Amino acid sequence: MNYFALTIIGRDHPGIVAKVTETLFHLGCNIADSSCTILGGQFAMILILSNPGMHDQKDFETTFAPLEADGLSVFLRKLQPGGETAPEIEGEICMISVYGSDKPGIVYPVAKELGDRQINITDLNTKLVGSAQNPVYVMMIEAVLPAGLDIEELSSVLNRLKKDLQVDISVRTITPVEL
Amino acid sequence: MAVKDILLYPHPMLKVVCTPVEQLDDEVDALIQDLIDTMVAAGHSVGVAAPQIGITRRVVVADVSHSKLGRNANHGLLTMINPAIIEQEGCTLSREGCMSVPDYTGNVTRAESVVVQFLDRDGSKRVIHANGFEAIALQHEIDHLDGLLFLDRVSSLKTDLFRRKKR
Structure with a gap:
């Protein structure tokens, strides 16, 4: 096929x-x-x-x-043969919210920190909201943490970014429950 | 007594409204044991409903005490015959999956706490107040008795993070 x-x-x-x-x-x-x-x-x-x-x-x-x-x-x-099957990504799923006054350079620094740590982004949505005078940028990321990297470590990295970029960032784990 | 295979959707039994148990006999007791054995054998499972092993009767078992999410608030192993949710309160969102629907999860909104009335394995009438993960698990399992899968309850697309609202 x-x-x-x-x-x-x-x-x-x-x-x-x-x-x-x-x-x-x-x-x-x-x-x-x-x-x-x-x-x-x-x-x-x-x-x-x-x-x-x-x-x-x-x-x-x-x-x-x-x-x-x-x-x-x-x-x-x-697609190349095999390109239709998703790789098995094992690891803790987390949700990252990034939001703040709109300015250039919000997505890239966040994505770079994640990419550098082999954190796999599985979903990413961004939206420009707020008013024309006060545009607010919102980014929601769902990502899978690689083995050996815990959410506390990611939080501390993102807390540093928060100060650098002057945006709000929060992280939480999503635990899919099989019932 | 026996570990049964979990039926997978589109098995028609998963969409059947199950019949109430009229009397507690050896057959019902054996069914409960099969459900417990199947749940335990599945390792990660926190509950199994009778239709998931091909018996369309109103029986579920649940035990969230071994899971991280339910460890701190639970009633241990629950064996429920003819369970009915008689009260519910609050609203909570979680990402659910189901052994009968492999490889798919969805965001489902459920009551945060429920009061469930049921007959226990020994025939005693019980009413429990379940919270948190145990409440979610019970609602999920009891849904199976009405032929409902979590797919019928998905409240938002996983990727739909920005709710579209009317201005």
């Missing part, structure tokens, strides 16, 4: 998902994992597709032209 990553973005309006999935259905594509949301005024779709009949990006030819004509930007890429 061949897997493809499909990204579609366009001005949000009702009916985008219906139009996109109609196209995919007629192509015989299976939607495996997907995540779609509104970002700014745009509706952004990211989908992992499989299709037994499609071997190559070229097989899709001009299938997406009508979507493009509707104002959607469509990007398709073939």
Whole structure:
């Protein structure tokens, strides 16, 4: 089975998902994992597709032209074999909230501290909120801590950042419970 | 007496409204033992409902005393026949998973504390007040008796951290 990553973005309006999935259905594509949301005024779709009949990006030819004509930007890429399976990430899950008056350079310093410690970001959302006079930046990160790194250590790193960046940061663990 | 296989969704028995137990007999006692054995064998499990082992009767077992989250507030091993939540209070969010729905978790809102009425294994009528993780576990297990999975209770997308509100 061949897997493809499909990204579609366009001005949000009702009916985008219906139009996109109609196209995919007629192509015989299976939607495996997907995540779609509104970002700014745009509706952004990211989908992992499989299709037994499609071997190559070229097989899709001009299938997406009508979507493009509707104002959607469509990007398709073939996944390397095995690219559809998520790696097993073992470790403590934590949630990191970062927020403060908007300024350049909030995301990168936080992400760098995490990346330097092999902390795997599994979800990241940012949003600009507040008023035009007082814009507030909010970033929510879900991440998996590597073995040997505990949440206290991460907290102390982020506390240092908090002072440097003049933003508020808090960390807590999420314990998924299997019942 | 026996460790049973946990049924996985889409097994139809997981979506059945289970029937109340009319009388405590050897069969019910054996079912309770199977549920306990299955729960213990699953190691990490804090509760099993009868439909999860293929018996659509209103019986659950739960024990959160061995888990980190429930260690400090629990009633030990609970064996519940015909359990009913008669009061509930508060609201708490946790990320739940289920042995019958592997590889998926979701944020579920549940009551923070519940009062549960049930018949115990020995036939005695009991009412307990459960808090915290034990309350969550009991609500989850009792849901199984009504054919409800945590998937029916997911309150927000994991990634939906910014609630969209009307201005």
